[in-house]
Amino acid sequence: MNIAVCIKQTPDTTTRIKIDDTGLGIVPDDITWIINPYDEFAIEEALKLTEAHGGEVTIISLGPAGIEKTIREALAMGAHKAIRIHTEQIPYDPLVTAKALTEVLKEGNYDLILMGRQAIDDDHGQIPSLVAQAMNLPCATVVVELTVEGDRATALREVEGGHEKLSFSLPAVIGAQRHLNEPRYRTLKGIMQAKKKTIEVKEIALGEAKISIEKLEYPPAKAAGKVFDNGVEAVPEVVRLLHEEAKVI
Numbered sequence: 001m002n003i004a005v006c007i008k009q010t011p012d013t014t015t016r017i018k019i020d021d022t023g024l025g026i027v028p029d030d031i032t033w034i035i036n037p038y039d040e041f042a043i044e045e046a047l048k049l050t051e052a053h054g055g056e057v058t059i060i061s062l063g064p065a066g067i068e069k070t071i072r073e074a075l076a077m078g079a080h081k082a083i084r085i086h087t088e089q090i091p092y093d094p095l096v097t098a099k100a101l102t103e104v105l106k107e108g109n110y111d112l113i114l115m116g117r118q119a120i121d122d123d124h125g126q127i128p129s130l131v132a133q134a135m136n137l138p139c140a141t142v143v144v145e146l147t148v149e150g151d152r153a154t155a156l157r158e159v160e161g162g163h164e165k166l167s168f169s170l171p172a173v174i175g176a177q178r179h180l181n182e183p184r185y186r187t188l189k190g191i192m193q194a195k196k197k198t199i200e201v202k203e204i205a206l207g208e209a210k211i212s213i214e215k216l217e218y219p220p221a222k223a224a225g226k227v228f229d230n231g232v233e234a235v236p237e238v239v240r241l242l243h244e245e246a247k248v249i
Contacts, residue, residue, distance in 0.1 A: 001049055001050055001053065001111045001112060001148070002019055002055055002109060002110050003050060003055060003056070003057050003110060003111060003112045003113075004057075004059075004110040004114070004115065004245045005057060005059055005079065005113075005114045006115040006116070006131070007039040007070070008035075008036045008063075008119045009035070009036070009040070009063060009070040010040060010120050011027055011031050011122040013037075013120060014188065015031050017031075023215050024214075024215070025213075025216070026216070027193035031135075033066075033067075034073075035073050037114050037116070037178075038115075038116025038119070038120070038178070039122060040116075041178060041180045041181040041183060042115050042116055043077055043112055044077070044180075044181045044182070044183040044184060045116075045180055045181055048181065049146075056081065057076065057081075057113070058081050058082065058083060058108060059074045059082040059083070060084075060101060061082070061083075062084070062085040062091075062097055062100055063085075063086075064086070064090075064222075067148045068084060068085065070187065071199055072194045075190075075194035075197050076187075076191045076193070077190065081200070082197065083104060083199070083200045084200070084201050084202070085104055085202050085204050086201050086202065087100075089129060090210055091209060092209065093209040093211040093212075094122075094127055094128070095130060095210065095212055096158075096207050096208075096209050098130035100204045102131055106135065106203065112170060112172060113135075113172060113174070114174045115127060115176065115179050116175065116176050117175040118175075125175075128141050128173050129141065129173075129175075131173055135171075137171055137172050138169065138172040139174075140168070140172065140175070140176075141175030141177075142154045142157045142158045142159075143156065143174050143175060144158055144177050144178075145158050146174060148170070152169055153167070153169075153172060154166065155168075158177055159175070159202055166206070174231070186221050226241065
């Protein structure tokens with residue numbers, strides 16, 4: 001199987017984000033960058049499929065040269081090759097990103113295209129559907145189970161209150177959800193091999209963005225908590241505050 005996995009570099013969830021002086025971006029200093037966690041499930045699934053059916057996995061990512069460190073993390077997991085679509089900045093508009101990915105994906109004649117259900121930094125969650133629409137391919141998102149037999153696949157996806165089972169022909173686009181698998185650790189051998197692999201760089205003219213950031217703001221500071229030290233006698237007051245101030249009951 002010829003499988004492409006689209007990944008994004010995102011800040012680690014433990015990183016303390018600082019807004020820059022423009023109010024439109026974040027300060028990149030001291031940020032720990034990682035593979036978007038949902039994309040790791042996509043990488044693992046692609047590797048499992050090629051181990052079972054043969055073939056190779058190509059990592060595709062969009063951004064400046066600095067993201068190549070993260071791309072090599074994916075190669076260290078066992079991906080066979082990688083393509084970086086060169087841009088000075090990662091577009092905020094998901095449609096711009098999807099069109100650039102589509103242009104490269106169409107060149108690869110892939111049997112399956114996998115990616116995370118969403119990125120943890122912007123949470124758009126639109127790329128799988130946008131890419132599938134642009135390529136006129138079947139699409140299954142929020143996938144927690146995937147089976148491939150010949151030129152058809154079956155996916156179990158999460159829906160509100162339960163699961164939905166879909167069957168479709170290949171090629172197709174899959175948006176991976178957690179619980180699809182357990183991503184493997186990078187081995188020392190894999191890390192050393194990844195250093196030797198060439199990352200192909202492609203220049204793509206990006207389309208016009210329809211979405212822009214007007215302002216970034218920190219979440220409002222949490223109000224100080226209330227402490228009650230008079231035991232059960234405080235219960236009526238606690239109930240009143242939960243009802244009138246917190247409005248949770």
